[in-house]
Amino acid sequence: MTIKIYNTKTRQKEVFKPLVDGKASMYVCGPTVYERAHLGNARPVLVFDMLYRLLRHEYGVENVRYVRNFTDVDDKINARAAETGRPISEITDETIGWFLDDMGALGALEPTDTPRATQYIAPMIAMIEDLIAKGHAYAAEGHVLFKVRSYKDYGKLSGRSVDDMIAGARVEVAPYKEDPMDFVLWKPSSDDLPGWDSPWGRGRPGWHIECSAMAYELLGAAFDIHGGGNDLTFPHHENEIAQSRCAGHDFANVWMHNEMLQVEGKKMSKSLGNFFTVRDLLDQGVPGEVIRFVMLSTHYRKPMDWTEKKRVEAEKTLRKWARLTLDVEASRNLHPDVLSAVSDDLNTPGAFSVLHRLAGSGQKSDLANGLIFLGFEAKDLAQFEDDATGFKFTPTIHGNENADVIQCQTDRILELWKSFRSSEEWSEADRLRTLAEENGLLLKYSKDGSYWAERGPNFDSSKLEALK
RNA sequence: GGCGAGUUGGCGGAGUGGUUACGCAGCGGAUUGCAAAUCCGUGUACAGGAGUUCGAUUCUCCUACUCGCCUCCA
Structure with a gap:
């Protein structure tokens, strides 16, 4: 079956052709791990889960590699650690566990690779050194910045020009920047912040470099599909492209972006x-x-x-x-x-x-x-x-009541209703049905003799007991 | 201000240069102690204007409106 994908890079639907015949590779930007995933986080996960399933169907489970990273070094995490007094690793470990659980509950398959940024600091440093050597980046005051003007296609993915963006004037200009649009590859860390030794002193990576470095390490210089939410198109993906291309990597062939929730x-x-x-x-x-x-x-x-x-x-x-x-x-x-x-x-x-x-x-x-x-x-x-x-999925809906208890009560109500009906005590049966409905329990039966209940509006399990 | 996406019937939501989307709701019927559930049937649409075309909801341009990104949150 021919697979067609809309490529943000070309702004049109294209027939998907993997770089390597019979194999497909994809990289999707994952979450920064400092709190529970919100509903918006779930959209790209589910969209690209569907892509992953499609590719597995087409090329076979063994022939699809799916990388989705965890950003576990970030100022939001640092802030959370400072607020709560908890160690960073404890926060990130816990959040990663939550993320996998929550997405698993949505039926999302786990990617083949889920690298954590902190495990790829060395490749990031190597890539930054390479960019400096090639004249695409410069060190200043403990920072390393990417020289945006050195990449002529900068802005192509998102359809922007550097000059227009500067005219837009919503760019923070730090004194160590040669150009307002230059972005951070590396920044210094004070003693209370996580940091790694580097040629530019103790510091930590900027946000964008991790994806370029990890994609290179895991998928190689060129891979098929890069995905994420369309809020990432600029600046995140634009910056990834600039870094990777300037480092001599072809990087992603097809770019996919989901719309927002x-x-x-x-x-x-x-x-x-x-x-x-x-x-x-x-x-x-x-x-x-x-x-x-x-x-x-x-x-x-x-x-x-x-x-x-x-x-x-x-x-x-x-x-x-x-x-x-x-x-x-x-x-x-x-x-x-x-x-x-x-x-x-x-x-x-x-x-x-x-x-x-x-x-x-x-x-x-x-x-x-x-x-x-x-x-x-x-x-x-x-x-x-x-x-x-409608109850097996509501184990925590009302605090300490567990699903079995609710199920048991519901069964009893159904039994009662059934017995009223079979003995043709219509007024009793109707009274029970009305009462149940007032408490959000819709009683139903079908011709084949089965009885069941559905959760309606105003469901309140605490009142089920009273219905008997 | 810059960039991008969108405007389909009561609602949700696909798609197509000429023929039925689909779902929910509605309506009619079957069934039913009654009501649901279930089953059968059924109506309404392509923001506005201009252009291309034998023919446009479907391509082009313009207008209006909506939304998103550029800012902590995807």
Whole structure:
């Protein structure tokens, strides 16, 4: 299947052709690890998880290398350590664990390589020395700066010119800079900050150099795809390109950028107060599969709006598909329509549309296979079906109550309702149903005789006990 | 100020130079003790203007509006 990808560098959709026949390599900018990943962090993770799955499908699991870094040296981390009095390594270790857990809950596969910046200080220093030797960087007052004017294509990726940006005048001009646009490769560390010995004294790397150095170490001078959020296009990726190209590396062939996430139509930001983490959602009982579904329901190059309404719709759809595919063996081959949608610049919304059609026409095993391909693992879906009650995914929704207790109470309520109905005590049955609904528990049954409950609005598990 | 993206039916959201997206909601029907769930059927759309074309929602230009990045947060 031909894979087409929109390349930011050329601003058009191109047929993807790996540098090495039959193998693919990708590098995606990962998080700075000092706090829980917020919902916006999850978008690139899921987008590039889908790319990774597609490439694995096309070239085989063994032939795809996926590098995603952890930035574990950064002033935000230093600040957090100073605030809390905790050692930096403790903060970064903990945050990395959280990140992998949270993203795992969204069905994201772990990359083949997850390098930490602090493990690649030596290659960074070597690269900086090389850049100085080649006249693309200079040392000044313990800093090393990249000479932006020395790279003629600077600004090409993001479509900017150095002169225009300076005219824009939002550039901080430090006294040691030869040119306002020059950016830091290395900076000095005071004794209380993390630092490494270098030819320019004890210091630490600037932000951009790590990706250039780690991509080179792990993927070589040239690799296929570099991805990240479009906020990174400038300056981060522009700077990466400048460094790597000037060091003599071809660097990435294709550049992919996902659009940003919004919440209820607005940018998610701390200042607007609509900022929340993936873990917040999971703790509120939103299943990871639902988050994944909502994220992939919008094409990655369009702004994605996280809304309560989408969350509800996603949950409904997944529940329906889970019921359909329960006990169904997935077909061995991916349905061609699903594959062609995803192969066309990761058109995951199109793939969902195909899945809807498969569900509608009763092609259950193709549906099951398609779901697995899109990252909704069979075992998770089975769990989802168990969760037709909506509770298995809400273990922490109300503090210390555990899911089993809730499940048990729900089962008892269902039993009671069932017995009222079978003995045709309609008024009692209706009274119970109304009461349950008032507390967010929707009682349902189907022709085949099965009974279940769904979580509705106003769900309050603490009131379940009273319903009996 | 600079750069970029977008404007599709009630809502969400794909796609195409001439033919059905799809989902949700709505409406009609089946089923149902009633209501859901489930099943069947069904309507509404391509921001505005100009141009290219036999023909444009789909290409070009202009206008309006929205959003994002350039700033701690992806």
